[in-house]
Amino acid sequence: MAGTFAFAISGATAARRRNLDVFGIGALAFTVACGGGIIRDLCIGVIPPAGLANWQYLVVAIIAAGMTVGLYSFVQLLNRPVLFFDAVGLSLFAVTGAQKALHFGHNGEVAVLLGITTAVGGGVIRDILLNRVPIILEKEIYALAALIGALIVVLGDYLNWIPRDWVAVIALGVCFTLRMLALHYHWNLPIPSNDKSDASDKQP
Amino acid sequence: MAGTFAFAISGATAARRRNLDVFGIGALAFTVACGGGIIRDLCIGVIPPAGLANWQYLVVAIIAAGMTVGLYSFVQLLNRPVLFFDAVGLSLFAVTGAQKALHFGHNGEVAVLLGITTAVGGGVIRDILLNRVPIILEKEIYALAALIGALIVVLGDYLNWIPRDWVAVIALGVCFTLRMLALHYHWNLPIPSNDKSDASDKQP
Amino acid sequence: MAGTFAFAISGATAARRRNLDVFGIGALAFTVACGGGIIRDLCIGVIPPAGLANWQYLVVAIIAAGMTVGLYSFVQLLNRPVLFFDAVGLSLFAVTGAQKALHFGHNGEVAVLLGITTAVGGGVIRDILLNRVPIILEKEIYALAALIGALIVVLGDYLNWIPRDWVAVIALGVCFTLRMLALHYHWNLPIPSNDKSDASDKQP
Known part of the structure; x- marks a missing residue:
């Protein structure tokens, strides 16, 4: 829930900065908090998706939207805590997303891909709705941390050396630590340089 | 069908104004008319989605696209009627979307959320494809009318005071009236002002 | 697989040209290669989608992304072959997408619509993520070729005059030829001219 709140x-x-109205702010809070999980649930056949069926998510999103509308200066003070909770949410969503896919009997690849999707899907939808290139594709180690967290869950499940709960704790710890270090030291993945001018960007 | 046509x-x-080719115009007509319903059907497990399986939707969308290509000045005259039918479509899609979710045994929250999705999903996809921030997040009371319509359906189903058909009529009436009043008086939801300049828009 | 590779x-x-980081490049390669098929599988109830469950797709996408990062000048030389393979992929995806929908017992309309979706879905998601209007809506005969390929599969299935494999070969040939001719002669679908200045682009 802390992660859901941070995502919301x-x-x-982001919606408020783009001057959306109060409905838009609420809609984006909910979408970011639940979008990734809804896509995951559709892909593993959980109908209806938990994000739609459990009122807790909706309530958390509405509270977060209400705070952002009513207590904006307070929320801005929260900037550092929000990045902290966002990293918590990223780790939790990646690990639980991968676990849920495994739990429903899917293979490791599905679990890793849907762990990432759960963790970053909401943010990607947010950026699509706000009409910008998703940030996670451009900078900082964000999706990569989710990938590694989900991968640890799947490897732990295959190797079966240590209890599953321990695996989850390790995965959470690694993902969270990696994200916080990346934030602190501004780690970025390399961007290939484009010396050649790009002739035609238009061909599909 | 009137609603489908207005949405198409x-x-x-919108596609024609952005200089899309005739295929793009047809694709957008179909997407706006059926996109919301397809997402709803995926979320409640109706496979394949009705929007894909019933030829009526496709035919209506193609007729609408054909009229927009061939009889554009006539369609522009239709601007006021289209807003009228769009409000009809909004109400019908919100009410039938909520009813369909309840009918398939889902809870009230799912029904309300999918009622809104059915009503506004197509328009959101249209704006994403045309590369702009979805209008419903920015201005006028549109999604809120759908929310209220879907909410009345769900409340009527829970309380069970009056027959379900009456509830549907009331929900349709309230949603439609609210939308028409909002159009006529240019009602907007409040947009929180941003006095503080926004420092970093970039953090995910 | 050749088609998957070309799409990846x-x-x-496209991701490299927009200066995405290496993760973004990999993510876009995978999304373009598998996005259309994943949407199709969700719509016909194949859970989990093949694009997530089969490691071959992921490996092909990673190889394509690696080549684009490490051997960019070589990939640029491939521009013409890539357009060739892209046309191969378009034909294969349209035909197999339609066949898969028929195979799972859906009607002809679903098969045609999902054949197109399989073929062009990945490219549309790519353009949405890169924040531009999908190219297929604007220029050249691309989705139309997929439409015709899928239509031939469905007609062949209904009429049942000749063996299904022959139908597939004819559909592939027609779709591929149409796309290559369109590329060579720069065939475009007509774009309706807008003499009238557009008054209000804002109304939903």
């Missing part, structure tokens, strides 16, 4: 705050804040 | 006209008109 | 190269190249 990030959606609501 | 709105998609085709 | 097109996604990775």
Whole structure:
């Protein structure tokens, strides 16, 4: 829930900065918080998706949107805590997303891909709705941390050396630590340089 | 069907204004008319989605696209009627979307959320494809009318005071009236002002 | 697989041109290669989608992304072959997408619509993520070729005059030839002219 709240705050804040109305702010808070999980549930056949069926998510999103509308200066003070909770949410969503896919009997690849999707899907939808290139594709180690967290869950499940709960704790710890270090040291993945001018960007 | 047609006209008109080719105009007409319903059907497990399986939707969308290509000055005259039918479509899609979710045994929250999705999903996809921030997040009371319509359906189903058909009529009436009043008086939801300049828009 | 590779190269190249980081390039390669098929599988109830469950797709996408990062000048030389393979992929995806929908017992309309979706879905998602209007809606005969390929599969299935494999070969040939001719002669679908200035682009 802490992760859901942090994700909802990030959606609501981004919506407010783009001058959306209060409905738009609420819609983005909910979308960022639940979008990734809804896509995951559709892909593993959980009908209806948990994000739609459990009222807790909706309530958390509405509270986050309400705070962003009513207590904006307070939310801005929260900027550092929000990045902290966002990293918590990223780790939790990646690990639980991968676990849920395994739990429903899917293979490791599905689990890793859907762990990432759960963790970053909401943010990607937010950026699509706000009409910009998704940030996670451009900078900082974000999706990569989710990938590694989900991968640890799947490897732990295959190797079966240590209890599953321990695996989850390790995966959470690694993903969270990696994200916080990346934030602190501004780690970025390399961007290939484009010396050649690009002739035709238009061909499909 | 009137609602489907109005939605298809709105998609085709927006596509034409952006200089898409005739295929793009047809694709947008179909997407706006059926996109919301397809997402709803995926979320409640109706496979294949009705929008794909019933030829009526496709035919209506193609007729709407054809009219927009061939009889554009006539379609522009239709601007006021289209807004009228668009409000009809909004109400019908919100009410039938919520009813369909309840009918398939889902809870009230799912029904409300999917009622809204059915009503506004097509328009959101249209704006994403045309590369702009979805209008419903920015201005006028549109999604809120759908929310209220879907909410009345769900409340009527829970309370069970009056027959379900009456509930549907009331929900349709309230949603439609609210939308027409909002159009006429240019009602907007409040947009929180941003006094503080926004420092970093970039953090995910 | 040749088609998957060509689609992945097109996604990775577009991502590199937009200065995405290496993760973004890999993500786009995978999305373009598998996005259309994943949407199709969700719509026909194949859970989990083949694009997520079969490691071959992921490996092909990673190889394509790696080549685009490490051997960019070589990939640029491939521009013409890539357009060739892209046309191969378009034909294969349209035909197999339609066949898969028929195979799972859906009607002809679903098969045609999902054949197109399989073929062009990945490219549309690529353009949405890169924040531009999908190219297939604007220029050249691309989706139309997929439409005709899928239509031939469905007609062949209904009429049942000749063996299904022959139908597939004819559909592939027609779709591929049409696309290559369109590329060579720069065939475009007509774009309706807008003499009238557009008054209000804002109304939903």
